[in-house]
Amino acid sequence: DIQMTQSLASLSASLEEIVTITCQASQDIGNWLAWYQQKPGKSPQLLIHSATSLADGIPSRFSGSRSGTQYSLKISRLQVEDTGIYYCLQRYSNPYTFGAGTKLELK
Amino acid sequence: EVQLVESGGGLVQPGRSMKLSCAASGFTFSNYGMAWVRQAPTKGLEWVATISYDGSSTYYRDSVKGRFTISRDNAKSTLYLQMNSLRSEDTATYYCTREDWFAYWGQGTLVTVSS
Numbered sequence: 001d002i003q004m005t006q007s008l009a010s011l012s013a014s015l016e017e018i019v020t021i022t023c024q025a026s027q028d029i030g031n032w033l034a035w036y037q038q039k040p041g042k043s044p045q046l047l048i049h050s051a052t053s054l055a056d057g058i059p060s061r062f063s064g065s066r067s068g069t070q071y072s073l074k075i076s077r078l079q080v081e082d083t084g085i086y087y088c089l090q091r092y093s094n095p096y097t098f099g100a101g102t103k104l105e106l107k
Numbered sequence: 108e109v110q111l112v113e114s115g116g117g118l119v120q121p122g123r124s125m126k127l128s129c130a131a132s133g134f135t136f137s138n139y140g141m142a143w144v145r146q147a148p149t150k151g152l153e154w155v156a157t158i159s160y161d162g163s164s165t166y167y168r169d170s171v172k173g174r175f176t177i178s179r180d181n182a183k184s185t186l187y188l189q190m191n192s193l194r195s196e197d198t199a200t201y202y203c204t205r206e207d208w209f210a211y212w213g214q215g216t217l218v219t220v221s222s
Contacts, residue, residue, distance in 0.1 A: 034208050034209065036152075036209070038152075043202060043212035043213065043214060043215060044152065044202075044209070044212055045212075046208055046209060046210045049208040049210070050208075055208075055210060056210075087151065087152055089152075089154075089209065091208070094157070094166045095154055095166075095168045095169070096142075096154040096157075097154070098151055098152040098153065098154070099151075100151050101151045101152075
Protein backbone atom coordinates (compact mmCIF):
# COMPACT_ATOMS: atom_id res chain seq x y z
CA ASP A 1 0.00 0.00 0.00
CA ILE A 2 1.13 3.57 -0.63
CA GLN A 3 1.89 5.42 2.60
CA MET A 4 1.07 9.12 2.86
CA THR A 5 3.06 10.84 5.60
CA GLN A 6 2.00 14.17 7.06
CA SER A 7 4.94 14.84 9.35
CA LEU A 8 3.26 17.59 11.35
CA ALA A 9 0.37 16.42 13.53
CA SER A 10 -0.42 19.99 14.52
CA LEU A 11 0.50 23.50 13.56
CA SER A 12 -0.19 26.87 15.14
CA ALA A 13 -0.08 30.09 13.10
CA SER A 14 -1.19 33.71 13.29
CA LEU A 15 -3.82 35.49 11.25
CA GLU A 16 -2.60 36.59 7.80
CA GLU A 17 0.44 34.33 8.14
CA ILE A 18 1.54 32.05 5.30
CA VAL A 19 1.02 28.39 6.21
CA THR A 20 2.41 25.33 4.44
CA ILE A 21 1.28 21.77 5.17
CA THR A 22 3.20 18.90 3.60
CA CYS A 23 2.51 15.31 2.64
CA GLN A 24 5.09 12.75 1.50
CA ALA A 25 4.13 9.79 -0.66
CA SER A 26 6.02 6.50 -0.24
CA GLN A 27 6.25 6.10 -4.02
CA ASP A 28 5.52 8.01 -7.20
CA ILE A 29 1.83 8.92 -7.42
CA GLY A 30 2.13 11.55 -10.13
CA ASN A 31 -0.52 14.21 -9.65
CA TRP A 32 -3.04 11.82 -8.10
CA LEU A 33 -3.24 13.79 -4.89
CA ALA A 34 -5.95 15.80 -3.19
CA TRP A 35 -6.23 17.94 -0.07
CA TYR A 36 -9.24 18.15 2.25
CA GLN A 37 -10.21 20.33 5.16
CA GLN A 38 -12.37 18.96 7.94
CA LYS A 39 -13.95 21.02 10.70
CA PRO A 40 -15.20 19.45 13.96
CA GLY A 41 -18.40 17.49 13.46
CA LYS A 42 -18.45 18.17 9.72
CA SER A 43 -17.73 16.22 6.56
CA PRO A 44 -14.41 16.77 4.78
CA GLN A 45 -14.31 19.39 2.04
CA LEU A 46 -12.20 19.08 -1.10
CA LEU A 47 -9.73 21.96 -1.46
CA ILE A 48 -7.23 20.85 -4.11
CA HIS A 49 -7.26 18.00 -6.62
CA SER A 50 -4.73 16.76 -9.15
CA ALA A 51 -2.03 18.12 -6.79
CA THR A 52 -2.41 21.72 -7.94
CA SER A 53 -5.99 22.38 -9.12
CA LEU A 54 -8.25 24.46 -6.92
CA ALA A 55 -11.65 22.88 -6.30
CA ASP A 56 -14.81 24.80 -7.14
CA GLY A 57 -15.69 27.52 -4.67
CA ILE A 58 -12.42 27.35 -2.74
CA PRO A 59 -10.72 30.71 -2.02
CA SER A 60 -7.65 31.50 -4.08
CA ARG A 61 -5.51 31.82 -0.94
CA PHE A 62 -5.31 28.01 -1.04
CA SER A 63 -2.84 26.47 -3.48
CA GLY A 64 -1.15 23.13 -4.02
CA SER A 65 2.26 22.19 -5.32
CA ARG A 66 4.39 19.13 -5.94
CA SER A 67 8.09 18.38 -5.84
CA GLY A 68 8.72 14.76 -6.72
CA THR A 69 6.85 12.72 -4.14
CA GLN A 70 6.40 15.64 -1.73
CA TYR A 71 3.20 17.60 -1.90
CA SER A 72 2.37 20.90 -0.24
CA LEU A 73 -0.76 22.83 0.58
CA LYS A 74 -0.18 26.54 1.03
CA ILE A 75 -2.52 29.05 2.62
CA SER A 76 -1.28 32.45 1.61
CA ARG A 77 -2.99 34.55 4.29
CA LEU A 78 -4.44 32.55 7.15
CA GLN A 79 -8.01 33.40 8.09
CA VAL A 80 -10.02 32.44 11.18
CA GLU A 81 -12.20 30.06 9.14
CA ASP A 82 -9.14 28.11 7.96
CA THR A 83 -8.70 26.28 11.27
CA GLY A 84 -9.39 22.57 11.14
CA ILE A 85 -7.71 19.32 10.19
CA TYR A 86 -6.13 18.97 6.78
CA TYR A 87 -5.76 15.60 5.09
CA CYS A 88 -3.99 14.56 1.92
CA LEU A 89 -5.25 11.65 -0.18
CA GLN A 90 -3.62 9.59 -2.90
CA ARG A 91 -5.88 8.04 -5.48
CA TYR A 92 -3.14 6.71 -7.71
CA SER A 93 -3.86 3.11 -6.74
CA ASN A 94 -6.10 1.02 -4.51
CA PRO A 95 -6.26 1.08 -1.60
CA TYR A 96 -6.63 4.84 -1.65
CA THR A 97 -4.81 6.19 1.38
CA PHE A 98 -5.11 9.35 3.44
CA GLY A 99 -2.44 11.06 5.46
CA ALA A 100 -2.94 11.08 9.23
CA GLY A 101 -3.94 14.73 9.16
CA THR A 102 -2.47 18.05 10.28
CA LYS A 103 -4.45 20.09 12.79
CA LEU A 104 -4.20 23.81 12.09
CA GLU A 105 -4.93 26.21 14.94
CA LEU A 106 -4.72 29.94 15.40
CA LYS A 107 -1.96 31.27 17.59
CA GLU B 108 -27.14 21.07 -5.92
CA VAL B 109 -25.40 17.76 -5.27
CA GLN B 110 -26.74 16.01 -2.19
CA LEU B 111 -25.70 12.74 -0.60
CA VAL B 112 -27.73 11.52 2.38
CA GLU B 113 -26.62 8.46 4.31
CA SER B 114 -28.87 6.37 6.51
CA GLY B 115 -28.95 3.03 8.27
CA GLY B 116 -26.35 3.49 11.00
CA GLY B 117 -26.82 2.72 14.67
CA LEU B 118 -25.76 0.31 17.40
CA VAL B 119 -25.09 -3.28 16.40
CA GLN B 120 -23.59 -6.24 18.22
CA PRO B 121 -20.28 -7.78 17.13
CA GLY B 122 -20.77 -10.45 14.50
CA ARG B 123 -24.08 -9.02 13.28
CA SER B 124 -24.93 -7.27 10.02
CA MET B 125 -26.00 -3.80 8.99
CA LYS B 126 -26.80 -2.16 5.67
CA LEU B 127 -26.09 1.48 4.94
CA SER B 128 -27.78 3.49 2.21
CA CYS B 129 -26.83 6.73 0.50
CA ALA B 130 -29.47 8.61 -1.48
CA ALA B 131 -27.99 10.82 -4.19
CA SER B 132 -29.53 13.80 -5.95
CA GLY B 133 -28.50 16.83 -7.97
CA PHE B 134 -26.41 14.92 -10.51
CA THR B 135 -26.70 11.99 -12.92
CA PHE B 136 -25.90 9.20 -10.46
CA SER B 137 -25.35 6.57 -13.15
CA ASN B 138 -22.46 8.57 -14.62
CA TYR B 139 -20.24 8.44 -11.53
CA GLY B 140 -18.32 5.95 -9.49
CA MET B 141 -19.09 6.13 -5.80
CA ALA B 142 -17.22 5.29 -2.62
CA TRP B 143 -17.53 4.81 1.12
CA VAL B 144 -15.03 6.43 3.48
CA ARG B 145 -15.10 5.96 7.24
CA GLN B 146 -13.73 7.76 10.26
CA ALA B 147 -13.38 6.11 13.65
CA PRO B 148 -14.07 8.41 16.62
CA THR B 149 -11.26 10.96 17.00
CA LYS B 150 -9.31 9.26 14.18
CA GLY B 151 -8.45 10.05 10.57
CA LEU B 152 -10.14 9.20 7.31
CA GLU B 153 -10.04 5.69 5.84
CA TRP B 154 -11.20 4.63 2.39
CA VAL B 155 -13.44 1.55 2.56
CA ALA B 156 -14.75 0.66 -0.89
CA THR B 157 -15.41 1.96 -4.39
CA ILE B 158 -17.88 0.94 -7.06
CA SER B 159 -17.77 1.90 -10.72
CA TYR B 160 -20.52 3.94 -12.39
CA ASP B 161 -22.31 0.83 -13.67
CA GLY B 162 -21.55 -1.46 -10.74
CA SER B 163 -19.38 -3.76 -12.81
CA SER B 164 -16.23 -3.14 -10.76
CA THR B 165 -15.77 -2.99 -7.02
CA TYR B 166 -12.73 -2.45 -4.81
CA TYR B 167 -12.28 -2.92 -1.06
CA ARG B 168 -9.68 -2.32 1.58
CA ASP B 169 -8.22 -5.59 2.85
CA SER B 170 -9.73 -5.31 6.34
CA VAL B 171 -13.31 -5.40 4.99
CA LYS B 172 -12.82 -7.70 2.00
CA GLY B 173 -15.16 -10.68 2.24
CA ARG B 174 -17.29 -8.98 4.93
CA PHE B 175 -18.53 -5.78 3.24
CA THR B 176 -20.29 -5.47 -0.12
CA ILE B 177 -20.71 -2.18 -1.96
CA SER B 178 -23.55 -2.01 -4.47
CA ARG B 179 -25.77 0.49 -6.22
CA ASP B 180 -29.20 0.89 -7.75
CA ASN B 181 -28.91 3.45 -10.54
CA ALA B 182 -32.69 3.50 -11.05
CA LYS B 183 -33.06 4.69 -7.45
CA SER B 184 -29.87 6.81 -7.39
CA THR B 185 -28.86 4.97 -4.26
CA LEU B 186 -25.56 3.53 -3.02
CA TYR B 187 -25.38 0.74 -0.47
CA LEU B 188 -22.88 -0.84 1.89
CA GLN B 189 -23.79 -4.25 3.27
CA MET B 190 -21.65 -4.94 6.31
CA ASN B 191 -21.49 -8.48 7.72
CA SER B 192 -19.54 -10.01 10.60
CA LEU B 193 -19.07 -6.60 12.14
CA ARG B 194 -16.19 -6.03 14.53
CA SER B 195 -15.54 -3.38 17.16
CA GLU B 196 -12.89 -1.87 14.89
CA ASP B 197 -15.60 -1.13 12.30
CA THR B 198 -17.05 1.47 14.66
CA ALA B 199 -16.94 4.73 12.73
CA THR B 200 -18.87 7.42 10.93
CA TYR B 201 -19.42 6.19 7.38
CA TYR B 202 -19.50 8.75 4.60
CA CYS B 203 -20.59 8.20 1.04
CA THR B 204 -18.74 10.25 -1.52
CA ARG B 205 -18.65 10.74 -5.26
CA GLU B 206 -15.60 9.06 -6.68
CA ASP B 207 -14.31 12.00 -8.75
CA TRP B 208 -11.80 13.29 -6.24
CA PHE B 209 -14.31 12.76 -3.42
CA ALA B 210 -15.61 16.22 -4.28
CA TYR B 211 -18.95 15.67 -2.57
CA TRP B 212 -19.64 14.02 0.77
CA GLY B 213 -22.72 13.12 2.73
CA GLN B 214 -23.17 14.12 6.36
CA GLY B 215 -22.16 10.64 7.51
CA THR B 216 -23.91 7.95 9.52
CA LEU B 217 -22.46 6.55 12.76
CA VAL B 218 -22.07 2.81 13.12
CA THR B 219 -21.27 1.58 16.63
CA VAL B 220 -20.31 -2.06 17.03
CA SER B 221 -20.61 -3.02 20.67
CA SER B 222 -22.22 -5.63 22.90
